[in-house]
Amino acid sequence: MEFIRDLAIILIAAKFFSILARHFNLPEVVGEIVAGLLIGPSLLGIVHETDFIDQMAEIGVIMLMFEAGLTTDMKKLKETGLKATLIACGGVFIPLALGAILYMAFYGFGPVGSETFMKGLFIGTIMTATSVSITVAVLKEMGVLNGYVGTTITSAAIIDDVIGIIVLTFVIGLKSGNANTGEIILKAVLFFAVAIGLGLIIFRAFKWLDSRYTHTRRISITSLVYCLAMAYIAETYFGIADITGAYVAGVVLCNLQDESYVERRIDITSYMVFAPVFFAGIGLKVSFEHMDLKLLLFSAAFVIVAMGGKVLGCGLVGRLTGFKGKDSLKIGSGMMTRGEVALITAQKGLAVGLLTADFFTPVILLILCSSIFTPIILKKLFHDETTVKVPMRESNPVK
Amino acid sequence: MEFIRDLAIILIAAKFFSILARHFNLPEVVGEIVAGLLIGPSLLGIVHETDFIDQMAEIGVIMLMFEAGLTTDMKKLKETGLKATLIACGGVFIPLALGAILYMAFYGFGPVGSETFMKGLFIGTIMTATSVSITVAVLKEMGVLNGYVGTTITSAAIIDDVIGIIVLTFVIGLKSGNANTGEIILKAVLFFAVAIGLGLIIFRAFKWLDSRYTHTRRISITSLVYCLAMAYIAETYFGIADITGAYVAGVVLCNLQDESYVERRIDITSYMVFAPVFFAGIGLKVSFEHMDLKLLLFSAAFVIVAMGGKVLGCGLVGRLTGFKGKDSLKIGSGMMTRGEVALITAQKGLAVGLLTADFFTPVILLILCSSIFTPIILKKLFHDETTVKVPMRESNPVK
Numbered sequence: 129m130e131f132i133r134d135l136a137i138i139l140i141a142a143k144f145f146s147i148l149a150r151h152f153n154l155p156e157v158v159g160e161i162v163a164g165l166l167i168g169p170s171l172l173g174i175v176h177e178t179d180f181i182d183q184m185a186e187i188g189v190i191m192l193m194f195e196a197g198l199t200t201d202m203k204k205l206k207e208t209g210l211k212a213t214l215i216a217c218g219g220v221f222i223p224l225a226l227g228a229i230l231y232m233a234f235y236g237f238g239p240v241g242s243e244t245f246m247k248g249l250f251i252g253t254i255m256t257a258t259s260v261s262i263t264v265a266v267l268k269e270m271g272v273l274n275g276y277v278g279t280t281i282t283s284a285a286i287i288d289d290v291i292g293i294i295v296l297t298f299v300i301g302l303k304s305g306n307a308n309t310g311e312i313i314l315k316a317v318l319f320f321a322v323a324i325g326l327g328l329i330i331f332r333a334f335k336w337l338d339s340r341y342t343h344t345r346r347i348s349i350t351s352l353v354y355c356l357a358m359a360y361i362a363e364t365y366f367g368i369a370d371i372t373g374a375y376v377a378g379v380v381l382c383n384l385q386d387e388s389y390v391e392r393r394i395d396i397t398s399y400m401v402f403a404p405v406f407f408a409g410i411g412l413k414v415s416f417e418h419m420d421l422k423l424l425l426f427s428a429a430f431v432i433v434a435m436g437g438k439v440l441g442c443g444l445v446g447r448l449t450g451f452k453g454k455d456s457l458k459i460g461s462g463m464m465t466r467g468e469v470a471l472i473t474a475q476k477g478l479a480v481g482l483l484t485a486d487f488f489t490p491v492i493l494l495i496l497c498s499s500i501f502t503p504i505i506l507k508k509l510f511h512d513e514t515t516v517k518v519p520m521r522e523s524n525p526v527k
Numbered sequence: 528m529e530f531i532r533d534l535a536i537i538l539i540a541a542k543f544f545s546i547l548a549r550h551f552n553l554p555e556v557v558g559e560i561v562a563g564l565l566i567g568p569s570l571l572g573i574v575h576e577t578d579f580i581d582q583m584a585e586i587g588v589i590m591l592m593f594e595a596g597l598t599t600d601m602k603k604l605k606e607t608g609l610k611a612t613l614i615a616c617g618g619v620f621i622p623l624a625l626g627a628i629l630y631m632a633f634y635g636f637g638p639v640g641s642e643t644f645m646k647g648l649f650i651g652t653i654m655t656a657t658s659v660s661i662t663v664a665v666l667k668e669m670g671v672l673n674g675y676v677g678t679t680i681t682s683a684a685i686i687d688d689v690i691g692i693i694v695l696t697f698v699i700g701l702k703s704g705n706a707n708t709g710e711i712i713l714k715a716v717l718f719f720a721v722a723i724g725l726g727l728i729i730f731r732a733f734k735w736l737d738s739r740y741t742h743t744r745r746i747s748i749t750s751l752v753y754c755l756a757m758a759y760i761a762e763t764y765f766g767i768a769d770i771t772g773a774y775v776a777g778v779v780l781c782n783l784q785d786e787s788y789v790e791r792r793i794d795i796t797s798y799m800v801f802a803p804v805f806f807a808g809i810g811l812k813v814s815f816e817h818m819d820l821k822l823l824l825f826s827a828a829f830v831i832v833a834m835g836g837k838v839l840g841c842g843l844v845g846r847l848t849g850f851k852g853k854d855s856l857k858i859g860s861g862m863m864t865r866g867e868v869a870l871i872t873a874q875k876g877l878a879v880g881l882l883t884a885d886f887f888t889p890v891i892l893l894i895l896c897s898s899i900f901t902p903i904i905l906k907k908l909f910h911d912e913t914t915v916k917v918p919m920r921e922s923n924p925v926k
Contacts, residue, residue: 132585352800370528
């Protein structure tokens with residue numbers, strides 16, 4: 129029964145702090161993450177990470193990305209496609225280089241191919257993977273998710289995910305001597321080919337279902353099942369993150385007539401239970417056990433470089449591809465957030481001996497800091513322009 | 528990631544079979560249970576019971592009972608209170624006696640206090656605990672949950688739960704020689720005292736919240752948290768089933784102005800994910816490994832006596848307390864369903880040596896059969912009277 133207790137505490141703490149966050153004009157997700165930090169092992173210690181919480185959180189982030197996909201404006205997605213790809217490249221390779229340099233600045237430089245060099249390259253690799261879910265939540269909260277900039281950020285993050293996986297495989301391949309990068313790239317390409325091919329059929333099937341059974345439970349539930357299936361298939365068979373699969377499923381259904389009906393039901397299910405568990409879960413993961421001064425300094429530098437590297441890489445390419453200065457900054461800031469992919473990457477590094485367990489602390493701090501600062505910065509950047517009143521999550525109208 | 532796969536399979540199978548069930552004019556929950564049976568270990572074996580599924584199912588049944596509480600008609604609850612208590616008593620003691628006789632008919636009679644007698648008494652004890660969640664789902668599906676008969680069934684089942692716990696403690700106490708039944712009764716009384724006392728304060732708090740923030744997420748989420756907390760507290764501190772706690776929480780909030788707003792949000796969350804997992808989960812538990820002829824015969828007799836005993840016990844007392852013949856039958860049939868409490872009781876019996884593991888099969892069969900037949904019988908009994916078209920779950924209007 130402890131999972132019921134945990135869930136109750138997480139939901140009430142997350143709600144309370146999200147209301148508090150809004151009072152201070154901060155994004156609600158920041159409040160939810162802080163709630164997790166407060167009740168988690170690093171402070172009060174009344175809730176600890178469990179399999180149940182992790183699984184609920186995973187469903188939460190899958191639903192979030194599915195919603196982002198559902199509300200996509202297909203026309204804008206097509207318009208931003210090329211730019212997003214270039215921005216994703218900038219956001220991968222600049223942090224990769226900066227991360228490697230940072231590591232070697234702290235732990236000594238080594239020639240290309242040496243162990244120090246490889247470890248540095250791996251620190252850079254950890255910095256590459258954007259986790260856009262928090263940015264998506266903030267943009268959604270502000271009602272600018274399917275604008276031009278919002279769409280660019282979301283699609284750049286999706287492409288970034290793919291490039292990140294390729295880089296990871298390449299770096300690990302370099303270390304072990306057999307880089308099967310070709311296979312990884314092939315799988316990624318295959319995934320999108322299958323997803324789009326299947327998507328065309330699925331969309332037709334849903335369109336038929338929708339015309340016969342408009343506004344029914346079977347539409348909402350079948351959509352959710354499709355989203356879960358795509359998340360599972362992406363991760364299990366193609367090595368692509370589950371949230372990418374969920375997002376693609378959402379994009380496939382974004383032109384459905386019942387799109388907003390489905391989205392509303394997913395949204396309610398998500399905010400009632402799953403999404404707060406996801407955001408509070410980030411705070412729950414934090415623990416400050418193995419900390420010394422050098423690691424603390426490195427952690428601080430790691431967080432700054434990782435966040436700055438994305439702003440620089442994505443922002444610069446954004447500027448070069450024709451975005452205005454402020455919009456470039458928004459894109460760069462939106463790409464700053466890191467999530468569980470960074471942790472998974474770190475775990476891979478541990479397994480192949482490119483990383484020691486100490487380095488988990490900076491990675492978790494990066495996830496936490498980027499999760500807290502990105503929303504604040506984004507809200508500031510977007511706020512000056514949104515002339516309409518910022519729609520508040522709390523007083524969502526009943527669709 | 529397997530939990531995502533399991534969830535997707537459960538949701539699509541449950542939806543498909545619930546639609547199919549409706550085509551054959553059967554209740555939808557029957558379809559969902561059959562879906563679990565089909566995909567579970569006894570047939571296809573593509574989904575197996577996991578902690579995750581059990582936990583999701585538990586949240587599902589908690590939400591279901593909370594909804595039943597929320598939609599309670601307080602006036603009818605008060606009117607039916609005394610009758611419901613008497614009906615609950617009839618539904619406990621008749622099956623208790625019949626179960627003991629059945630066991631001894633199969634395995635030999637023994638004098639009062641002998642081991643055979645105690646084992647027989649324990650078989651009877653397993654038969655006592657009604658699990659009303661499935662009946663609630665069916666009555667809700669048919670739109671008669673908060674009618675006079677529906678309210679009587681729900682409150683009788685709640686009282687039944689308490690009496691069942693007392694009987695269980697008494698029987699186990701008889702066996703071990705120290706019956707601390709007094710403590711159990713005290714705890715049960717204390718629970719209802721605390722629940723009602725606290726409920727009055729909680730209701731005022733919610734009323735204030737509701738007047739200031741009507742139709743907001745904080746109302747829905749705080750309500751859900753209150754329900755989860757009551758479920759946890761009931762089971763952990765008072766030895767009362769979690770679903771009883773959830774039901775009481777619902778009753779406390781049933782006069783809230785935003786009651787239907789909250790109920791709608793819980794309902795969506797429940798039917799999108801949790802409820803199908805609960806119903807399919809019943810089917811998942813079934814496996815026919817250890818079966819021989821004698822056990823098969825005993826199982827068949829056990830199922831018939833357990834179901835018939837409730838109809839007899841509750842129906843008879845219902846008739847005596849002034850219900851019409853057909854309404855008494857409805858009440859008796861509504862009380863037939865058994866759930867996880869029967870399994871938990873069986874587990875307790877195994878622990879103290881009053882039961883061998885073989886007897887789990889008849890218990891699971893009872894849960895399965897009563898879960899499948901009760902809805903069918905109830906639908907038949909209620910159908911003749913509902914002059915209005917039976918509201919279908921699928922085409923629920925958007926409130």
